[in-house]
Amino acid sequence: MSLLDLSEQEILRRESLKELRAMGIDPYPAAEYVVTDYSQNIRDEFKDDAPRKEVSIAGRLMGRRVMGKASFAEIQDSKGRIQIYIARDELCTGENKDLYNVVFKRLLDIGDFIGVKGYVFRTQMGEISVHVSELKLLCKSLKPLPIVKYKDGVAYDKFEDPELRYRQRYVDLIVNDGVKETFLKRSKIFRVMRDFFDHNGYTEVETPILQPIPGGASARPFITHHNTLDVDLYLRIACELYLKRLIVGGFEGVYEFSKNFRNEGMDRTHNPEFTCMELYVQYKDYKWMMNYTEQLLEKIATEVNGTTKVKVGDNEIDFKAPYKRITMLDAIKEKTGYDLTDKSEEEIRQVCKDLKMEAIDNTFGKGKMIDEIFGEFCEGTYIQPTFITDYPIEMSPLTKKHRDNDKLTERFELMVNGKELANAYSELNDPLDQEGRFQDQLRLSEKGDDEAMFIDQDFLRALQYGMPPVSGIGIGMDRLVMLMTGQTTIQEVLFFPQMRPEKMAPKDSDSKFLELGVPNEWIPLLRKAGYNLLADMKEVNPQKLQMDICGVNKKFKLGLTNPKVEEVTDWISKIG
């Protein structure tokens, strides 16, 4: 990288780096720096009347208030921030005051990592601080951080451009309050769930992400290719069919936190890769699973937030069990006034027309139309956790027929804040019924439904050996984290949400410039002046080009001997 690609502040930091080395200070020391305390516990444990406590802490320098021979600074460690106080004559007890005057005041910058030793005290203004007696540079930072200042909980000059925050999440985590907390909660939610399932004797497992047949859900998959086998493989859209194979194999219960991939749209509730937790427990049914889910969610909310209530946007959601339960047809009746019970496909098509639903076309079967009506008129209205039960059979090819009505299935979805959070079944374990349902999906696919499921013959073979009665559930983890942390976009709960790749401006290589006879040291100046491609130089007046690059030479005080116009003309003449 050329100096010309750097900002003024970056150049200064690199010069400071050199100066530190010249002073014999290693800006990137290898040795362990022993830390005895953290910002948080120092504040929590401080007592004004206790004897002085010596501490050794380390962190990133995040602010400096220099007042001549004494200074205050902020250190940010993994737990938070703490103020340090540095008095020149206590840091530098001898004649040489360079560590304070030169290193601390001039060569250190916001963003550098330092380690300090000293004692804890309370300042006249009442802030618990560390009185520094030793200071050591642990890592020099070469890029200036955005400066966000806080006063009374209000952020000033907040770093909030979503594009920059997501592309450079590391910066977001450093400077913006609350970002790390969201991800700590995310981690805790996973931990609480693992504890809950493990306590019940269920086993965490891992199943293939590269699948020959993308089963277990309806979605467009990502396709990849395995060279040795010379076969196309799919990134999984769900892990359901593999987990059921394990129930066939004799596990009491299995669960997986599964990264799934769906090649579909992106918005505030969808990311192409997302995390789903799936759990399957033998001998249970979907009614048991509703009770179990209520307990689980209540526990998560309590452990993560200390209360069952959480505020999301304008809504306050209460995860206290039990939750309302209503069948899908009752929900539609309640919200639209139409009772679809025992209605024929044609009658339902007419209802769709009456409801002015334009998206419906002739490829839609009965089940899909019912699902559309629900999605349009009901789904968004369930803010508090609500179980929607007994889905039409056409939409649920992996679900057992309802024990009282063979047009329906034993399925529920849990709606929270107007969105689906979980989806669960009494799992279909009749191998012949399952085969028939797959055949139905195949027909839908032939009719033009590009989301219909593929047939997985090995899964059918497993079912033929016998799968005990089992209930399974899938929970959208990203949405769960959004709910538990009060976030309204999925990007806020994913460290690195999917973005378009950053594009670099096209550049011709150095060798191409050298071929024209451009001296090596002048190439960066051409780039700085905006000539990244030979083509950029081709049409330009040699006089202007010469002036442009000589201007850069002068402006940045590079001290190069300027080329003559004839030389520049010669370069341009060689462009093919």
Add this chain to the structure above:
RNA sequence: GACUCAGUAGCUCAGCUGGUAGAGCAACAGACUCUUAAUCUGUGGGUCCAGGGUUCGAUCCCCUGCUGGGUCACCA
């Protein structure tokens, strides 16, 4: 994919129905031994997203593109 808004200093943002740019913080130089958005004095820092067009002249007006946000559509 459609519509819409935005892109100006390291960060947050100003910029008058067109005359090549300003503030605060950050940086640099200086003052200051209990400050805390420290303060005070001074200084530097910009391909105004990119490329076309209109114009004597474009950060500003028009077109195209890129990137992001929002809404809708599609989709768990």
